[in-house]
Amino acid sequence: MRILLVDDNKTNLSLLTRLVEKLPDCVAIPYLHPEDVLADAPALEFDIAVIDFQMPVYSGIELLTELVRFENYRDKPVVFVTADTDTATRMAALNAGAIDFLTKPVNPLEFQARIKNLVALVDARNKLADKAEWLRIEVEKAVVELRAREEEIIDRLTIAASYKDFETARHTRRVGLYSEAIARAYGMEARACSDIRLASPMHDIGKVAIPDAVLLKNGKLTEQEFAAMQRHTVVGCDILRESKSSLLQLAAEIAGSHHERWDGQGYPFRLSGETIPVSGRIVAIADNFDALTSARPYKEAWSVDRAVAHIRERSGSHFDPRCVAAFDKALSVILEIMETDRRESLLSVPTSCIPVHAGCSQSKESFERCRRAISDARVEKNDGPLTVAMMTSPTTQNYELENQPTALQGR
Structure with a gap:
Protein backbone atom coordinates (compact mmCIF):
# COMPACT_ATOMS: atom_id res chain seq x y z
CA MET A 1 0.00 0.00 0.00
CA GLU A 133 -14.87 -5.77 -12.60
CA TRP A 134 -14.80 -9.57 -12.58
CA LEU A 135 -18.59 -9.60 -12.42
CA ARG A 136 -18.81 -7.13 -15.30
CA ILE A 137 -16.51 -9.30 -17.41
CA GLU A 138 -18.53 -12.43 -16.55
CA VAL A 139 -21.78 -10.68 -17.48
CA GLU A 140 -20.26 -9.57 -20.78
CA LYS A 141 -19.12 -13.13 -21.48
CA ALA A 142 -22.59 -14.46 -20.65
CA VAL A 143 -24.20 -11.90 -22.97
CA VAL A 144 -21.81 -12.87 -25.78
CA GLU A 145 -22.57 -16.56 -25.22
CA LEU A 146 -26.31 -15.90 -25.17
CA ARG A 147 -26.05 -13.88 -28.37
CA ALA A 148 -24.08 -16.70 -30.01
CA ARG A 149 -26.80 -19.18 -29.01
CA GLU A 150 -29.49 -16.93 -30.43
CA GLU A 151 -27.55 -16.66 -33.69
CA GLU A 152 -27.13 -20.42 -33.79
CA ILE A 153 -30.85 -20.97 -33.24
CA ILE A 154 -31.62 -18.66 -36.16
CA ASP A 155 -29.04 -20.42 -38.31
CA ARG A 156 -30.41 -23.87 -37.44
CA LEU A 157 -34.02 -22.81 -38.15
CA THR A 158 -32.98 -21.26 -41.45
CA ILE A 159 -31.21 -24.48 -42.44
CA ALA A 160 -34.31 -26.48 -41.44
CA ALA A 161 -36.45 -24.33 -43.71
CA SER A 162 -34.01 -24.87 -46.59
CA TYR A 163 -34.70 -28.61 -46.74
CA LYS A 164 -37.93 -27.91 -48.63
CA ASP A 165 -36.26 -25.71 -51.21
CA PHE A 166 -32.55 -25.93 -52.09
CA GLU A 167 -32.39 -22.31 -53.25
CA THR A 168 -33.83 -20.98 -49.96
CA ALA A 169 -30.59 -21.13 -47.96
CA ARG A 170 -28.59 -18.96 -50.36
CA HIS A 171 -31.56 -16.66 -50.89
CA THR A 172 -32.01 -16.06 -47.17
CA ARG A 173 -28.28 -15.43 -46.66
CA ARG A 174 -28.24 -12.87 -49.47
CA VAL A 175 -31.38 -11.18 -48.16
CA GLY A 176 -29.73 -10.85 -44.75
CA LEU A 177 -26.62 -9.21 -46.22
CA TYR A 178 -28.63 -6.95 -48.55
CA SER A 179 -30.87 -5.90 -45.66
CA GLU A 180 -27.86 -5.01 -43.52
CA ALA A 181 -26.43 -2.86 -46.32
CA ILE A 182 -29.75 -1.05 -46.83
CA ALA A 183 -30.20 -0.53 -43.07
CA ARG A 184 -26.71 0.98 -42.84
CA ALA A 185 -27.44 3.34 -45.75
CA TYR A 186 -30.78 4.18 -44.09
CA GLY A 187 -28.82 5.49 -41.10
CA MET A 188 -29.55 2.83 -38.51
CA GLU A 189 -27.10 2.13 -35.68
CA ALA A 190 -24.48 -0.57 -36.18
CA ARG A 191 -26.11 -2.96 -33.68
CA ALA A 192 -29.52 -2.58 -35.35
CA CYS A 193 -27.98 -3.25 -38.78
CA SER A 194 -26.32 -6.39 -37.44
CA ASP A 195 -29.60 -7.53 -35.86
CA ILE A 196 -31.44 -7.14 -39.18
CA ARG A 197 -28.75 -9.17 -40.94
CA LEU A 198 -29.16 -11.97 -38.40
CA ALA A 199 -32.96 -11.88 -38.17
CA SER A 200 -33.98 -11.31 -41.79
CA PRO A 201 -32.97 -14.80 -43.06
CA MET A 202 -35.96 -16.03 -41.04
CA HIS A 203 -38.41 -13.97 -43.11
CA ASP A 204 -39.75 -17.04 -44.95
CA ILE A 205 -39.62 -19.56 -42.08
CA GLY A 206 -43.42 -19.84 -42.32
CA LYS A 207 -43.04 -21.66 -45.63
CA VAL A 208 -42.47 -24.85 -43.65
CA ALA A 209 -46.27 -24.91 -43.30
CA ILE A 210 -46.93 -24.52 -47.03
CA PRO A 211 -47.75 -27.75 -48.90
CA ASP A 212 -44.93 -28.92 -51.18
CA ALA A 213 -47.33 -28.99 -54.12
CA VAL A 214 -47.66 -25.22 -53.79
CA LEU A 215 -44.19 -24.32 -52.58
CA LEU A 216 -42.29 -26.29 -55.22
CA LYS A 217 -44.68 -25.74 -58.12
CA ASN A 218 -42.88 -24.81 -61.34
CA GLY A 219 -45.76 -23.01 -63.01
CA LYS A 220 -48.06 -20.12 -62.18
CA LEU A 221 -49.98 -20.39 -58.89
CA THR A 222 -53.75 -20.53 -58.95
CA GLU A 223 -55.70 -18.08 -56.81
CA GLN A 224 -56.25 -20.74 -54.16
CA GLU A 225 -52.56 -21.68 -54.19
CA PHE A 226 -51.52 -18.07 -53.87
CA ALA A 227 -53.87 -17.64 -50.91
CA ALA A 228 -52.18 -20.65 -49.30
CA MET A 229 -48.76 -19.15 -50.02
CA GLN A 230 -49.75 -15.91 -48.29
CA ARG A 231 -50.17 -17.82 -45.05
CA HIS A 232 -46.38 -18.14 -44.64
CA THR A 233 -46.17 -14.60 -43.25
CA VAL A 234 -48.60 -15.22 -40.39
CA VAL A 235 -47.24 -18.71 -39.71
CA GLY A 236 -43.68 -17.40 -39.56
CA CYS A 237 -44.68 -14.63 -37.17
CA ASP A 238 -46.55 -17.13 -34.96
CA ILE A 239 -43.55 -19.47 -34.82
CA LEU A 240 -41.19 -16.74 -33.62
CA ARG A 241 -43.13 -14.08 -31.73
CA GLU A 242 -43.42 -15.80 -28.33
CA SER A 243 -39.65 -16.03 -27.96
CA LYS A 244 -37.95 -14.04 -25.20
CA SER A 245 -35.01 -13.46 -27.55
CA SER A 246 -34.90 -9.94 -28.98
CA LEU A 247 -33.40 -11.34 -32.21
CA LEU A 248 -36.23 -13.84 -32.66
CA GLN A 249 -38.79 -11.15 -31.85
CA LEU A 250 -37.26 -9.01 -34.59
CA ALA A 251 -37.37 -12.02 -36.91
CA ALA A 252 -41.09 -12.41 -36.09
CA GLU A 253 -41.67 -8.75 -36.92
CA ILE A 254 -39.92 -9.18 -40.27
CA ALA A 255 -41.70 -12.45 -41.09
CA GLY A 256 -45.08 -10.83 -40.51
CA SER A 257 -44.46 -7.56 -42.36
CA HIS A 258 -42.07 -8.09 -45.30
CA HIS A 259 -44.97 -8.53 -47.75
CA GLU A 260 -46.81 -5.39 -46.67
CA ARG A 261 -46.85 -2.49 -49.15
CA TRP A 262 -46.33 1.22 -48.59
CA ASP A 263 -49.72 1.92 -50.24
CA GLY A 264 -51.57 -0.59 -48.01
CA GLN A 265 -52.20 -3.16 -50.73
CA GLY A 266 -49.93 -5.86 -49.30
CA TYR A 267 -50.54 -8.75 -46.95
CA PRO A 268 -51.27 -10.20 -44.42
CA PHE A 269 -52.70 -7.13 -42.60
CA ARG A 270 -52.71 -4.47 -45.34
CA LEU A 271 -50.61 -2.11 -43.27
CA SER A 272 -49.49 1.11 -44.95
CA GLY A 273 -46.80 3.76 -44.63
CA GLU A 274 -44.91 3.96 -41.37
CA THR A 275 -47.32 1.58 -39.63
CA ILE A 276 -45.20 -1.09 -41.35
CA PRO A 277 -42.12 -1.78 -39.17
CA VAL A 278 -38.99 -0.31 -40.74
CA SER A 279 -37.36 -3.76 -40.57
CA GLY A 280 -40.15 -5.14 -42.77
CA ARG A 281 -39.87 -2.22 -45.20
CA ILE A 282 -36.13 -2.81 -45.60
CA VAL A 283 -36.39 -6.58 -46.00
CA ALA A 284 -39.23 -6.15 -48.54
CA ILE A 285 -36.78 -4.42 -50.90
CA ALA A 286 -33.93 -6.86 -50.22
CA ASP A 287 -36.22 -9.86 -50.71
CA ASN A 288 -37.79 -8.46 -53.87
CA PHE A 289 -34.44 -7.53 -55.43
CA ASP A 290 -32.97 -10.96 -54.76
CA ALA A 291 -36.06 -12.73 -56.06
CA LEU A 292 -36.01 -10.68 -59.26
CA THR A 293 -32.31 -11.25 -59.93
CA SER A 294 -32.42 -14.99 -59.17
CA ALA A 295 -33.49 -17.73 -61.56
CA ARG A 296 -36.47 -19.77 -60.39
CA PRO A 297 -38.24 -22.79 -61.90
CA TYR A 298 -41.05 -20.49 -63.06
CA LYS A 299 -38.90 -17.51 -64.26
CA GLU A 300 -35.57 -16.40 -65.63
CA ALA A 301 -33.29 -14.12 -63.62
CA TRP A 302 -33.71 -10.44 -64.37
CA SER A 303 -30.73 -8.20 -65.08
CA VAL A 304 -29.60 -5.95 -62.26
CA ASP A 305 -30.57 -2.83 -64.21
CA ARG A 306 -34.09 -4.13 -64.83
CA ALA A 307 -34.55 -5.14 -61.16
CA VAL A 308 -33.26 -1.77 -59.90
CA ALA A 309 -35.60 0.07 -62.28
CA HIS A 310 -38.50 -2.10 -61.08
CA ILE A 311 -37.86 -1.12 -57.44
CA ARG A 312 -37.37 2.57 -58.23
CA GLU A 313 -40.61 2.67 -60.22
CA ARG A 314 -42.52 1.34 -57.21
CA SER A 315 -41.11 3.84 -54.73
CA GLY A 316 -44.08 5.37 -52.92
CA SER A 317 -46.48 2.62 -53.98
CA HIS A 318 -45.00 -0.76 -53.14
CA PHE A 319 -41.91 0.44 -51.26
CA ASP A 320 -41.04 3.12 -48.69
CA PRO A 321 -39.35 5.99 -50.62
CA ARG A 322 -36.71 6.43 -47.88
CA CYS A 323 -35.85 2.74 -48.04
CA VAL A 324 -35.61 2.91 -51.84
CA ALA A 325 -33.20 5.86 -51.48
CA ALA A 326 -31.15 3.78 -49.02
CA PHE A 327 -31.22 0.87 -51.47
CA ASP A 328 -29.80 3.16 -54.19
CA LYS A 329 -27.11 4.36 -51.80
CA ALA A 330 -26.17 0.79 -50.87
CA LEU A 331 -26.34 -0.59 -54.42
CA SER A 332 -22.56 -0.83 -54.90
CA VAL A 333 -22.26 -2.89 -51.70
CA ILE A 334 -25.20 -5.08 -52.74
CA LEU A 335 -23.57 -5.79 -56.10
CA GLU A 336 -20.35 -6.81 -54.34
CA ILE A 337 -22.37 -9.24 -52.18
CA MET A 338 -24.02 -10.67 -55.31
CA GLU A 339 -20.65 -11.24 -56.98
CA THR A 340 -19.15 -12.85 -53.87
CA ASP A 341 -22.14 -15.18 -53.59
CA ARG A 342 -21.87 -16.08 -57.28
CA ARG A 343 -18.19 -17.01 -56.93
CA GLU A 344 -18.90 -19.06 -53.79
CA SER A 345 -21.70 -20.95 -55.52
CA LEU A 346 -19.39 -21.88 -58.40
CA LEU A 347 -16.73 -23.14 -55.99
CA SER A 348 -19.10 -25.08 -53.74
CA VAL A 349 -21.05 -27.09 -56.34
CA PRO A 350 -21.06 -30.05 -56.66
CA THR A 351 -18.73 -30.94 -53.80
CA SER A 352 -20.99 -29.85 -50.96
CA CYS A 353 -24.62 -29.72 -49.96
CA ILE A 354 -24.82 -25.93 -50.18
CA PRO A 355 -27.34 -24.40 -49.99
CA VAL A 356 -28.92 -27.13 -47.87
CA HIS A 357 -26.30 -27.20 -45.14
CA ALA A 358 -23.13 -25.22 -45.65
CA GLY A 359 -20.92 -27.27 -43.33
CA CYS A 360 -21.31 -30.66 -45.08
CA SER A 361 -18.42 -31.33 -47.46
CA GLN A 362 -19.04 -34.43 -49.60
CA SER A 363 -17.83 -36.21 -52.67
CA LYS A 364 -19.87 -35.83 -55.84
CA GLU A 365 -21.36 -39.32 -55.35
CA SER A 366 -22.33 -38.62 -51.72
CA PHE A 367 -23.75 -35.27 -52.70
CA GLU A 368 -26.01 -36.82 -55.34
CA ARG A 369 -27.16 -39.52 -52.89
CA CYS A 370 -27.92 -36.79 -50.34
CA ARG A 371 -30.03 -34.85 -52.83
CA ARG A 372 -31.94 -37.98 -53.96
CA ALA A 373 -32.65 -38.97 -50.36
CA ILE A 374 -34.04 -35.53 -49.52
CA SER A 375 -36.08 -35.46 -52.74
CA ASP A 376 -37.50 -38.92 -52.02
CA ALA A 377 -38.48 -37.75 -48.55
CA ARG A 378 -40.59 -34.96 -49.96
CA VAL A 379 -43.81 -36.94 -50.27
CA GLU A 380 -46.65 -34.72 -51.32
CA LYS A 381 -49.28 -34.42 -48.61
CA ASN A 382 -52.80 -35.38 -49.56
CA ASP A 383 -54.37 -32.41 -47.85
CA GLY A 384 -57.45 -32.27 -50.02
CA PRO A 385 -58.71 -29.06 -51.64
CA LEU A 386 -57.29 -25.81 -50.35
CA THR A 387 -59.82 -23.96 -48.24
CA VAL A 388 -57.75 -20.95 -47.16
CA ALA A 389 -59.68 -17.71 -47.61
CA MET A 390 -58.32 -15.40 -50.34
CA MET A 391 -57.11 -11.91 -49.57
CA THR A 392 -59.68 -9.32 -50.61
CA SER A 393 -57.19 -7.02 -52.31
CA PRO A 394 -57.74 -7.14 -56.09
CA THR A 395 -54.64 -5.02 -56.58
CA THR A 396 -52.44 -7.55 -54.80
CA GLN A 397 -54.07 -10.52 -56.53
CA ASN A 398 -53.73 -9.05 -59.99
CA TYR A 399 -50.15 -7.96 -59.34
CA GLU A 400 -49.17 -11.40 -58.12
CA LEU A 401 -51.15 -13.63 -60.46
CA GLU A 402 -51.23 -11.77 -63.75
CA ASN A 403 -47.71 -10.38 -63.86
CA GLN A 404 -45.53 -13.40 -63.26
CA PRO A 405 -42.56 -13.59 -63.49
CA THR A 406 -42.53 -9.90 -62.53
CA ALA A 407 -44.41 -10.47 -59.30
CA LEU A 408 -42.54 -12.60 -56.80
CA GLN A 409 -43.96 -11.48 -53.49
CA GLY A 410 -46.01 -14.65 -53.05
CA ARG A 411 -42.95 -16.82 -53.43
Missing part, protein backbone atom coordinates in the same frame (compact mmCIF):
# COMPACT_ATOMS: atom_id res chain seq x y z
CA ARG A 2 1.51 3.36 -1.05
CA ILE A 3 1.13 6.15 1.55
CA LEU A 4 1.68 9.74 0.39
CA LEU A 5 3.16 11.95 3.13
CA VAL A 6 3.29 15.75 2.69
CA ASP A 7 4.77 17.94 5.44
CA ASP A 8 6.99 21.01 5.15
CA ASN A 9 8.70 20.15 8.47
CA LYS A 10 11.62 17.77 7.89
CA THR A 11 11.47 16.32 11.40
CA ASN A 12 7.77 15.58 11.19
CA LEU A 13 8.14 14.13 7.68
CA SER A 14 10.98 11.87 8.83
CA LEU A 15 8.92 10.64 11.78
CA LEU A 16 5.85 9.87 9.64
CA THR A 17 8.03 8.06 7.09
CA ARG A 18 9.55 5.77 9.76
CA LEU A 19 6.10 5.02 11.23
CA VAL A 20 4.71 4.06 7.80
CA GLU A 21 7.67 1.82 7.03
CA LYS A 22 7.01 -0.16 10.20
CA LEU A 23 3.55 -1.12 8.91
CA PRO A 24 3.35 -4.38 6.93
CA ASP A 25 3.09 -4.02 3.14
CA CYS A 26 3.20 -0.21 3.31
CA VAL A 27 5.54 2.08 1.38
CA ALA A 28 6.06 5.75 2.29
CA ILE A 29 6.14 8.40 -0.45
CA PRO A 30 7.43 11.52 1.36
CA TYR A 31 7.21 15.07 -0.04
CA LEU A 32 8.59 18.17 1.71
CA HIS A 33 7.01 20.67 -0.70
CA PRO A 34 3.34 20.47 -1.80
CA GLU A 35 4.14 22.04 -5.18
CA ASP A 36 6.38 19.04 -5.94
CA VAL A 37 3.37 16.76 -5.43
CA LEU A 38 1.39 18.69 -8.04
CA ALA A 39 4.38 18.69 -10.39
CA ASP A 40 4.45 14.87 -10.29
CA ALA A 41 0.67 14.49 -10.65
CA PRO A 42 -1.15 12.70 -12.22
CA ALA A 43 1.62 10.13 -12.76
CA LEU A 44 2.15 9.95 -9.00
CA GLU A 45 0.52 6.81 -7.58
CA PHE A 46 -0.67 6.46 -3.98
CA ASP A 47 -3.48 4.77 -2.06
CA ILE A 48 -3.73 6.99 1.06
CA ALA A 49 -2.59 10.58 1.64
CA VAL A 50 -1.46 12.14 4.94
CA ILE A 51 -1.19 15.93 4.50
CA ASP A 52 -0.12 18.69 6.85
CA PHE A 53 -2.83 21.33 7.23
CA GLN A 54 -0.54 24.41 7.43
CA MET A 55 2.12 24.68 4.71
CA PRO A 56 3.65 27.48 2.59
CA VAL A 57 2.75 27.98 -1.09
CA TYR A 58 -0.15 25.51 -0.82
CA SER A 59 -2.06 24.80 2.37
CA GLY A 60 -3.30 21.27 2.95
CA ILE A 61 -6.80 22.20 1.75
CA GLU A 62 -5.44 23.95 -1.36
CA LEU A 63 -3.27 20.95 -2.18
CA LEU A 64 -6.20 18.57 -1.82
CA THR A 65 -8.40 20.83 -3.94
CA GLU A 66 -5.83 20.70 -6.73
CA LEU A 67 -5.32 16.94 -6.43
CA VAL A 68 -8.99 16.06 -6.75
CA ARG A 69 -9.05 17.80 -10.13
CA PHE A 70 -7.40 14.60 -11.35
CA GLU A 71 -9.92 11.78 -11.67
CA ASN A 72 -7.56 9.11 -10.38
CA TYR A 73 -7.24 10.90 -7.00
CA ARG A 74 -10.91 11.65 -6.31
CA ASP A 75 -11.60 8.52 -4.29
CA LYS A 76 -8.34 8.42 -2.34
CA PRO A 77 -8.74 8.66 1.48
CA VAL A 78 -6.98 11.74 2.91
CA VAL A 79 -5.94 12.39 6.52
CA PHE A 80 -5.03 15.92 7.68
CA VAL A 81 -2.40 16.52 10.35
CA THR A 82 -3.01 19.75 12.25
CA ALA A 83 -2.31 21.51 15.54
CA ASP A 84 -5.63 23.34 15.29
CA THR A 85 -8.49 21.82 17.22
CA ASP A 86 -11.18 24.38 16.44
CA THR A 87 -14.34 23.26 14.67
CA ALA A 88 -13.95 25.67 11.74
CA THR A 89 -10.63 24.11 10.73
CA ARG A 90 -11.98 20.60 10.90
CA MET A 91 -15.14 21.49 8.95
CA ALA A 92 -13.06 23.14 6.23
CA ALA A 93 -10.97 19.99 5.95
CA LEU A 94 -14.03 17.73 5.83
CA ASN A 95 -15.63 19.90 3.16
CA ALA A 96 -12.45 19.64 1.11
CA GLY A 97 -12.65 15.82 1.21
CA ALA A 98 -10.68 14.70 4.27
CA ILE A 99 -11.96 11.61 6.08
CA ASP A 100 -9.86 11.76 9.28
CA PHE A 101 -7.60 13.99 11.43
CA LEU A 102 -4.40 13.58 13.41
CA THR A 103 -3.47 16.15 16.03
CA LYS A 104 0.08 17.44 16.42
CA PRO A 105 2.26 16.32 18.03
CA VAL A 106 1.47 13.00 16.36
CA ASN A 107 1.11 10.04 18.69
CA PRO A 108 2.95 7.13 16.98
CA LEU A 109 0.52 4.46 18.26
CA GLU A 110 -2.52 6.47 17.22
CA PHE A 111 -0.98 7.21 13.81
CA GLN A 112 -0.26 3.55 13.11
CA ALA A 113 -3.71 2.46 14.30
CA ARG A 114 -5.44 5.03 12.06
CA ILE A 115 -3.32 4.10 9.04
CA LYS A 116 -3.89 0.36 9.63
CA ASN A 117 -7.65 0.96 9.62
CA LEU A 118 -7.42 2.97 6.41
CA VAL A 119 -5.23 0.31 4.78
CA ALA A 120 -7.84 -2.32 5.63
CA LEU A 121 -10.58 -0.08 4.24
CA VAL A 122 -8.72 0.58 0.99
CA ASP A 123 -7.84 -3.09 0.63
CA ALA A 124 -11.49 -4.10 1.03
CA ARG A 125 -12.61 -1.45 -1.45
CA ASN A 126 -10.02 -2.59 -3.99
CA LYS A 127 -11.17 -6.18 -3.64
CA LEU A 128 -14.78 -5.07 -4.09
CA ALA A 129 -13.79 -3.10 -7.19
CA ASP A 130 -11.92 -6.14 -8.52
CA LYS A 131 -14.97 -8.29 -7.86
CA ALA A 132 -17.22 -5.77 -9.60
